[in-house]
Amino acid sequence: xxxxxxxxxxxxxxxxxxxxxxxxGIIFCLTNRYGGCSKGRFESLNxxxxxxxxxxxxxKNRAIILEKLGINNASRIYSAKQVHGNSILNINxxxxxxFDNITGEVDCLITNLKNTPVMVMxxxxxxxxxxxxxKRVVAAVHAGWKGTLKKITTKTVLxxxxxxxxxxxxxxxxxxxxxxxxxYSVDKLILEKFIEMFGYGDxxxxxxxKIFLDLAGINYMQLREAGINEKNIxxxxxxxxxxxxxxxxxxxxxxxxxxAVAVIL
Ligand SMILES: [Zn+2]
Numbered sequence: 001x002x003x004x005x006x007x008x009x010x011x012x013x014x015x016x017x018x019x020x021x022x023x024x025g026i027i028f029c030l031t032n033r034y035g036g037c038s039k040g041r042f043e044s045l046n047x048x049x050x051x052x053x054x055x056x057x058x059x060k061n062r063a064i065i066l067e068k069l070g071i072n073n074a075s076r077i078y079s080a081k082q083v084h085g086n087s088i089l090n091i092n093x094x095x096x097x098x099f100d101n102i103t104g105e106v107d108c109l110i111t112n113l114k115n116t117p118v119m120v121m122x123x124x125x126x127x128x129x130x131x132x133x134x135k136r137v138v139a140a141v142h143a144g145w146k147g148t149l150k151k152i153t154t155k156t157v158l159x160x161x162x163x164x165x166x167x168x169x170x171x172x173x174x175x176x177x178x179x180x181x182x183x184y185s186v187d188k189l190i191l192e193k194f195i196e197m198f199g200y201g202d203x204x205x206x207x208x209x210k211i212f213l214d215l216a217g218i219n220y221m222q223l224r225e226a227g228i229n230e231k232n233i234x235x236x237x238x239x240x241x242x243x244x245x246x247x248x249x250x251x252x253x254x255x256x257x258x259x260a261v262a263v264i265l
Contacts, residue, residue: 003234004028004174010068011035012045013245015236017174024133025265027117029069030176030236031258032245036061038256046247046256048121049101050081053256062100065261066117073115076100077261082107082120082142086150088159091118107147108156110139112164117263123247124184124240126219127176127260130156132166138262143219145190149197153219157226168227176260177238177246181205181214184241184250194218 004015015030036045037060042053045061062077076099078091083105091111094102102109109118118140120127125144131137137160143152160166181204191204191211203214203221216235223233240246240258247255 003172003232004030004236006236012064012068015174015176020131020133020172021265024131024136026131026133026136026138027069027071027261027263027265028129028131028174029065029259029261030127030129030174031065031261032177033247033256033258034245035068036064041252041254042256045258047077047079047119047259048257051256052254065259069261069263071115071117071263071265074117074263077117077119077259078102078109079119079121080104080106080109084144084146086147086152086155088139088152088156090163091116107142107152108139110137110156110159112137112264114264117261119259119261121257121259122176122178123249123255123257124179126178126216127258128153128219129174129176129260129262130160131172131262132160132164132170133172134170135164135166136264137164137166138264140260140262143215145186145213145215148215148218149193151197151222153222154226157223157228169229171228172232173223173228173234175216175220175233175235177236177240177243177258178216179241179248179250180216180237180239181212182239182242184213184215185210186213187211
């Protein structure tokens with residue numbers, strides 16, 4: 001059973017999880033770059049305020065996502081400034097939920113509140129959505145190479161176990177589009193950091209004197225090592241660098257960000 005499926009929803013091409021929505025009242029949604037109102041390099045569904053796109057366009061694009069998903073009981077999608085760290089914010093603890101742009105620098109937003117969408121954004125980085133289907137908790141994780149090295153995915157699962165008493169068998173995870181091992185070349189110094197942290201594994205390859213790193217694979221490994229069942233993990237498999245439908249920072253430094261959104265209905 002695929003947890004996520006590619007879907008066309010009123011002009012938006014998304015990855016959605018009909019299964020999670022039907023069985024557990026949880027929406028997982030991954031966007032590509034089309035269907036919004038931003039122009040030029042940000043064309044068109046850019047969701048990140050921390051770009052040079054206009055704030056009005058970002059607000060409109062976020063509203064478009066909510067509307068197309070039919071989430072009428074939520075007025076905004078929450079996100080924060082992402083800094084390639086491994087900090088986690090339970091937004092229930094955040095008092096001022098009257099703004100969508102949460103103050104604070106965090107790379108994982110987590111909640112068990114209904115109708116409170118949490119989002120991470122990326123242009124090559126891994127966007128990972130995680131849910132505890134029994135305790136009804138959702139987390140959105142942003143993991144580029146720095147966050148991956150700091151084990152943000154492992155840390156998120158540990159946080160769910162500690163703070164929400166999540167059982168690993170109830171945890172489901174989905175990988176959104178990211179730059180994949182076909183295109184993600186890194187220098188030797190970065191590879192050495194990964195080998196130091198994770199040992200020698202099959203998470204890198206050498207081709208034509210270039211080193212390619214499988215960041216999605218390392219985050220997948222973190223989930224597996226944390227005890228998440230293979231059948232509970234779904235990977236959309238899209239490479240943001242290969243596929244022009246996605247924003248890619250490697251392809252163009254000034255660009256927008258696609259979204260990974262999770263909501264408890
Ligand atoms: Zn690629």
